[in-house]
Amino acid sequence: MANNYERLGLKYNPFEPAASGIPVSGELWIPERWKLPIQKFLDTLQHTPGPKAFAILGEYGSGKSYLLQWLAREELPKESRRIQPFLFDNPGVQFYDLANQLFRQVGREEFAKSLWEFLSPILPGYQPSFFDKGFRDWLFYVWKHRRESDAIRVLSNKIQEYSIATDEEIRHKLARLLIETYDKPYFEYKDFVAGKRGSLVAEGEEAPYFAAVLRALKLTGNAESIAFLIDEFEEISLQKRLTKRQAHEYLATMKRLLRLTEKEQFWIFVAMTPQAAEVTEKLEPALWQRFISQGEHKFEIPPLNDNEVINLIGNRLKQARINNYIGDELYPFPENLTTILREDIKSSPRRLVKVCSISIARAVIEGDTIKIPFSENFLEGIQQELYPFQKTDE
Ligand SMILES: Nc1ncnc2c1ncn2[C@@H]1O[C@H](COP(=O)(O)OP(=O)(O)OP(=O)(O)O)[C@@H](O)[C@H]1O
Numbered sequence: 001m002a003n004n005y006e007r008l009g010l011k012y013n014p015f016e017p018a019a020s021g022i023p024v025s026g027e028l029w030i031p032e033r034w035k036l037p038i039q040k041f042l043d044t045l046q047h048t049p050g051p052k053a054f055a056i057l058g059e060y061g062s063g064k065s066y067l068l069q070w071l072a073r074e075e076l077p078k079e080s081r082r083i084q085p086f087l088f089d090n091p092g093v094q095f096y097d098l099a100n101q102l103f104r105q106v107g108r109e110e111f112a113k114s115l116w117e118f119l120s121p122i123l124p125g126y127q128p129s130f131f132d133k134g135f136r137d138w139l140f141y142v143w144k145h146r147r148e149s150d151a152i153r154v155l156s157n158k159i160q161e162y163s164i165a166t167d168e169e170i171r172h173k174l175a176r177l178l179i180e181t182y183d184k185p186y187f188e189y190k191d192f193v194a195g196k197r198g199s200l201v202a203e204g205e206e207a208p209y210f211a212a213v214l215r216a217l218k219l220t221g222n223a224e225s226i227a228f229l230i231d232e233f234e235e236i237s238l239q240k241r242l243t244k245r246q247a248h249e250y251l252a253t254m255k256r257l258l259r260l261t262e263k264e265q266f267w268i269f270v271a272m273t274p275q276a277a278e279v280t281e282k283l284e285p286a287l288w289q290r291f292i293s294q295g296e297h298k299f300e301i302p303p304l305n306d307n308e309v310i311n312l313i314g315n316r317l318k319q320a321r322i323n324n325y326i327g328d329e330l331y332p333f334p335e336n337l338t339t340i341l342r343e344d345i346k347s348s349p350r351r352l353v354k355v356c357s358i359s360i361a362r363a364v365i366e367g368d369t370i371k372i373p374f375s376e377n378f379l380e381g382i383q384q385e386l387y388p389f390q391k392t393d394e
């Protein structure tokens with residue numbers, strides 16, 4: 001098998017058969033046409049107040065998730081931006097669904113520990129060096145000597161001092177979150193349902209609480225700002241029957257997020273299908289227009305053009321090349337690949353990746369019987385097999 005890959009000038013198949021998400025390794029390439037509007041949005045708002053929300057629209061398999069991953073992996077962490085990304089996949093309609101997913105991503109122990117390190121709280125009557133052994137020791141001491149209320153007071157003051165929160169109850173809740181990590185180093189959904197017994201979120205104050213958490217994450221992560229990348233937002237608005245209540249909550253969540261981006265160093269990117277955007281717009285046109293800044297903060301992923309097809313494939317192949325490879329960029333695909341593939345195949349990243357993936361897999365299994373570079377017949381056969389019907393509805 002290894003030899004069969006070598007014959008193709010490859011170490012492995014660089015196209016994932018499921019054609020979803022991103023490759024595990026390597027730099028992510030994206031077309032300039034996708035990059036520019038997003039970079040412009042980031043450049044413009046990086047140092048200017050204003051709503052920092054952006055909608056990415058695209059059909060099924062057009063590359064929405066890929067684009068979000070590119071943002072998270074390549075663009076946001078750049079030196080010049082230092083934006084710390086958090087990815088969300090199909091969150092619920094409620095605001096605390098986001099808090100829940102966020103904290104689960106960060107992890108309670110991780111969050112509490114880094115906040116503790118950052119605040120460096122000293123209990124009254126103790127030398128700083130007493131707590132050199134770290135967070136766990138400090139917690140142990142606090143509980144053993146029943147100094148919880150002292151600890152909460154000290155933490156709460158520090159939280160104010162660093163402008164993470166001013167509201168008393170929010171400071172108290174954050175301090176509790178930290179010290180109760182002692183015997184509960186994980187989060188539960190109910191921790192974020194305001195009003196529930198023992199909840200970590202102050203009732204009626206979800207948004208300011210969330211803002212405090214964002215500030216804490218920013219400070220502890222030494223980031224300029226925080227970004228939420230929310231994938232499959234359509235799942236929310238396209239639920240077969242969005243009840244009145246759900247619709248209301250969905251819109252309330254969008255509103256709160258949007259307001260947060262105006263006040264905090266906080267960005268949101270949502271990815272959804274154009275249909276989902278339409279549904280959202282119908283629910284509350286003014287909100288949607290504000291969200292996308294009257295259309296300025298919106299990008300609809302266009303179908304790939306031939307040049308982009310060649311770049312996409314060339315870049316994928318390059319990552320998987322055997323050492324010292326010399327040969328054509330598209331090999332084992334023929335130079336005239338774009339004239340062979342049907343328009344509905346090559347314009348869609350998912351279809352294209354799938355056809356490429358199967359072509360290579362088959363050449364590896366069948367070996368010498370498959371001619372290289374791939375013939376027109378071979379490629380047409382595969383695209384026909386995978387996508388038998390020519391799309392006529394576009
Ligand atoms: N710019 C690109 N370069 C290389 N591969 C890409 C690019 N864009 C998308 N792909 C690949 O195309 C396939 C489909 O992309 P992706 O899963 O991001 O689509 P999607 O729009 O999120 O689809 P869905 O609507 O099903 O969520 C994936 O295998 C992905 O790796």
Ligand SMILES: [Mg+2]
Binds near residue numbers: 021
């Ligand atoms: Mg996707």
